[in-house]
Amino acid sequence: MAERGWDSILLYGNAWRKDPFRSLVNINFSGDHALARLSRSGEISVTFSDPWDAEVACAALQPDFVKAFSPGASAIAGLEFMEERFVAACGSLPVSATADVEELRRVKTAEEIEFIKQACDLADRGYQRFVEVAEPGMREFELVAEVEAFLKTNGAEDNFMLIASGGTEVVGMKPPTERKFKQGDSVTTELTPQVNGYYAQICRTLVLGEPSREQLKAFDIFSEAQCAAQDLIKPGITAADAARAQNDIFRKHGYGDYTGAKYTRVRGHCLGLYPDETPHILEDIDYVLKQGMVVIVHPNTYLPLSGYMVFGDTLLITESGNTRLNKTEKKLFTK
Amino acid sequence: MKRGLITWDKAELPPSVFEARLARARAALTEHDLPALLVYSDVWRSTEGRHLTNYMPYWNRSLIVIPREQPPVLLCGLSPRVYPWIKSVTIFEEIRPASKLVPTLLQLCAERGWTQLGVLDLPRLPHEVFLPLGASNVEAYDVKLDLTDDAELAMQRRAAEMAREILTVELPKGVGLTDYQFSGLLELACRRAGAEDLVLLFGTNDSAPRPARGVMLGDKYSVAVALEYRGHWARVTQSLPL
Incomplete structure (x- = not known):
């Protein structure tokens, strides 16, 4: 704040993007809005829009949340997500502190890393549950219900989860449908439980029955690509390097066309208080990775061999390389 | 999500x-x-x-x-x-x-x-x-638009019925469980029934309802279930003893 000449900043969170607020005040609020005010001298005040949140946190309540904002704050983290009526209440157009706060959040503290390790452990156990209960005849949403129940039973606050099932016709993941699993299906998932505010992720593919030659061949490519990035990641390399390492494997095998936006989204991303933190792992992102950052590398994409396939682990960047935080076996799961 | x-x-x-x-x-x-x-x-x-x-x-x-x-x-x-x-x-x-x-x-x-x-x-x-x-x-x-119509109300009623029916059956099962464990029971029942999303809050010892945090529920607690059924939210709160 001193560097920027800011006397005070606001950190805003809403029900979708709680992360700017929780980066200062790690309270899992259940109402619509929360706001923290931090002065340069370190004083913090907190306001909630929901009376239950305010009572639990012994904090100020402001049901008419426009009144929580007033002219005077130097900058706001989460400004971009704020409703315009809140921004207008701040007086002259406020400065965004979002990028600065996100940069501070990228390198995790020891306590944050501990929470992410707990989330990784839960992701591993959640995936184990996923494999245990998935079977032909079950519907996608029923499997998600089982996994969600397991994660909540074991302390997850939330969970970001996508799923898909089928064969070469599957081009991406989405929320679960009523589709029933069939023998031979690839069942893919991104599982991302949240513990004490922090997300960790695992991506795996399960084949129901004996995998086909094409599914095995596809998985070998995904595994080689993910390992190439994991072997490379250390402080000083860029997000682009990590993406290129994965995409080059697909190119080597003749599948370079499937590394672009038509068939995939990103080759990974950072993790923390939001499940899809920046920088994304993409060939045009030159952000230099640092010790203490937590990333997932996942070469998830569509291939004509197998349909959409996923494979990825959460990595903690260490002084000289990285540590894989997931313990789940790196293989194509079959059942 | x-x-x-x-x-x-x-x-x-x-x-x-x-x-x-x-x-x-x-x-x-x-x-x-x-x-x-x-x-x-x-x-x-x-x-x-x-x-x-x-x-x-x-x-x-x-x-x-x-x-x-x-x-x-x-x-x-x-x-x-x-x-x-x-x-x-x-x-x-x-x-x-x-x-x-x-x-x-x-x-x-x-x-x-x-x-x-x-x-x-x-x-x-x-x-x-x-x-x-x-x-x-x-x-x-x-x-501004008025987004209320008969179909909207019928769907909200369905969401409320679903939450109420599940809570009535499940509520006594929380005795002796942590709020995490009871969350798991409710998640399973609601999502299997087709709930799109769920927000669960637990009240114990006269405290305001709050997200699960690993505490024992004892034999006197309240649960607020906000359930989304096909885009329509309803919140139902029940307490034990009923």
Whole structure:
């Protein structure tokens, strides 16, 4: 704040993007809005829009949340997500502190890393549950219900989860449908439980029955690509390097066309208080990775061999390389 | 993130319901002499867009554009790979990729010759959408709509019934469990029954209801279940002893 000449900043969170607020005040609020005010001298005040949140946190309540904002704050983290009526209440157009706060959040503290390790452990156990209960005849949403129940039973606050099932016709993941699993299906998932505010992720593919030659061949490519990035990641390399390492494997095998936006989204991303933190792992992102950052590398994409396939682990960047935080076996799961 | 069952049962919500809702929106546009209505939608702010089109951005954000005299258009932050699924659960026939929402919107306005837009609840537009829209050559006007109709109320009633029925059966099972464990029971029952999303809060020892945090529930507790059924939320709170 001193560097920027800011006397005070606001950190805003809403029900979708709680992360700017929780980066200062790690309270899992259940109402619509929360706001923290931090002065340069370190004083913090907190306001909630929901009376239950305010009572639990012994904090100020402001049901008419426009009144929580007033002219005077130097900058706001989460400004971009704020409703315009809140921004207008701040007086002259406020400065965004979002990028600065996100940069501070990228390198995790020891306590944050501990929470992410707990989330990784839960992701591993959640995936184990996923494999245990998935079977032909079950519907996608029923499997998600089982996994969600397991994660909540074991302390997850939330969970970001996508799923898909089928064969070469599957081009991406989405929320679960009523589709029933069939023998031979690839069942893919991104599982991302949240513990004490922090997300960790695992991506795996399960084949129901004996995998086909094409599914095995596809998985070998995904595994080689993910390992190439994991072997490379250390402080000083860029997000682009990590993406290129994965995409080059697909190119080597003749599948370079499937590394672009038509068939995939990103080759990974950072993790923390939001499940899809920046920088994304993409060939045009030159952000230099640092010790203490937590990333997932996942070469998830569509291939004509197998349909959409996923494979990825959460990595903690260490002084000289990285540590894989997931313990789940790196293989194509079959059942 | 929505990870429950997002679907469109046309027997439950016939296309005619959405046609009537769009007709109301278009009547408001006619009243204000505006060519199109903009509706912002994200994973949390989905109610208005869902009411008009059955669209739910399970992740990411979108803009819904309802022209006065043409079919609605979805400007979608999600990948085109999921457009077939989106089309299967919404009224949309035209979906445009929009990793940058406002530039895509302005392109659409330019194509159609629109210099004005109605915006549903303009003061609640996120700043990052409001700012570039305000700086453009398209004038935005606040439009209010009454989003209540019989179909909406019937769906909310169904959501409330589902929450109440499940809570009545499950509530006594929380005795001797932690709030985490009881959350698991409720998640399983509600999501198996087709709940799209769920927010569970637990009250013990006269405290305000709060998210689970690993405490024992004892034999006297309350549970507030906010349940979303096919885009329609209801909150039911029950206490033990009943």
